[in-house]
Amino acid sequence: MNEIFDKLDAEFAARFGGRPAVHVRAPGRVNLIGEHTDYNDGFVFPMAIDRACHTAARRRDDGRVRIHTMNLGLTGEVPLDDLDVRPGREELWLNFLRATAHELREAKWPVSGADIAVFTTVPIGGGVSSSSAYAVALCLTLLAVAGETEPDRIELARLLQRTENRATGLRGGIMDQFTALLNRADHALLLDCRDLTFQHVPMALDGYRFIVTHCGLPRTLARSKYNERRAECDEAAAALGVRALRDASHDQLRAAEKQMPANVFRRARHVITEIARTREAARVFQRGDMASFGRLMNESHESLRHDYEASCRELDALVEAARAVPGVLGSRLTGAGWGGCTVTLIRSSADGDYERAVPARYARETGLRPVIITTGAARGAEVWTL
Ligand code: GLA
Numbered sequence: 001m002n003e004i005f006d007k008l009d010a011e012f013a014a015r016f017g018g019r020p021a022v023h024v025r026a027p028g029r030v031n032l033i034g035e036h037t038d039y040n041d042g043f044v045f046p047m048a049i050d051r052a053c054h055t056a057a058r059r060r061d062d063g064r065v066r067i068h069t070m071n072l073g074l075t076g077e078v079p080l081d082d083l084d085v086r087p088g089r090e091e092l093w094l095n096f097l098r099a100t101a102h103e104l105r106e107a108k109w110p111v112s113g114a115d116i117a118v119f120t121t122v123p124i125g126g127g128v129s130s131s132s133a134y135a136v137a138l139c140l141t142l143l144a145v146a147g148e149t150e151p152d153r154i155e156l157a158r159l160l161q162r163t164e165n166r167a168t169g170l171r172g173g174i175m176d177q178f179t180a181l182l183n184r185a186d187h188a189l190l191l192d193c194r195d196l197t198f199q200h201v202p203m204a205l206d207g208y209r210f211i212v213t214h215c216g217l218p219r220t221l222a223r224s225k226y227n228e229r230r231a232e233c234d235e236a237a238a239a240l241g242v243r244a245l246r247d248a249s250h251d252q253l254r255a256a257e258k259q260m261p262a263n264v265f266r267r268a269r270h271v272i273t274e275i276a277r278t279r280e281a282a283r284v285f286q287r288g289d290m291a292s293f294g295r296l297m298n299e300s301h302e303s304l305r306h307d308y309e310a311s312c313r314e315l316d317a318l319v320e321a322a323r324a325v326p327g328v329l330g331s332r333l334t335g336a337g338w339g340g341c342t343v344t345l346i347r348s349s350a351d352g353d354y355e356r357a358v359p360a361r362y363a364r365e366t367g368l369r370p371v372i373i374t375t376g377a378a379r380g381a382e383v384w385t386l
Pocket of ligand 1: 034036037038039173336337
């Protein structure tokens, strides 16, 4: 990690001159189980990964934020008196900055100008929440350069959820920001997305591990489909007369099947069964019953595939290639879906077999090259005043 900050400091000096006063690191995440449940007030079971977005920054007093991203090789500037988000994909990285500064101000936190250099090791657009890592890093950076002590991290997660909604137009849940801020090293996080109570669950994975694999396909459809799914969930909750799908049982849903369109019924069935699976998965995980955890992961994928229709041919092929490896206990898509990554639970002794067999079979079937991301469970975001 020091190497990354050394590189970042050198870039900072080249772009802005002198040395930064603040370093920040904010991790990406992988969700082990509990997909599309967060915005239905349900449970999620993610962990932060050891890929992160890093910043080096210093305060400016002229009301401007200058920012340089090493990954994109771009430099931009945002005046603090004009924080409206702008249309266009090329504006996205700056819109995150505009939205972060805007939400901090709305919440009455002072925001000052800054010079910021950014470098991320989270694969961009890869389904492991590079965007939340970036937003969390920017937010903690702006607070630190303004000399602020950090607000409560749970409050900050809510603020960052609004930030990302504003920057991207995606009505995302709170899982990603929460995990990036609050995960503990070598633990996963069981989060109740209704009241934001959580538990750090030790990753005592004796003899097993999780493998994250990117399918080589960017999540192109994710934005429009995601908001469409949210609307379908709202429609199902309204038909059931509950505040959120969290409050409905499977029996209640079955009884109300005729009162909603077939697609809305299937979306709700995914959410309701996924919430139950996630609670069960956290229980069996803590008992060390990895076989049951793997089975629940498989069921989660099938439900996402058939009921939620959040998968795609490539993710299905990757999951099937993984499941064909002896020693794999379960495999599923992770994150929003429609491209991005899978997460697989495997016996550590079978690692090599996975690496040999899966990319080859997957490439034969799809013509795409998957990228395996090796990771442990990382600590949430950190700030250093230099
Ligand atoms: C995206 C969103 C999260 C969550 C997942 C699906 O990653 O940002 O809030 O809804 O999709 O579980």
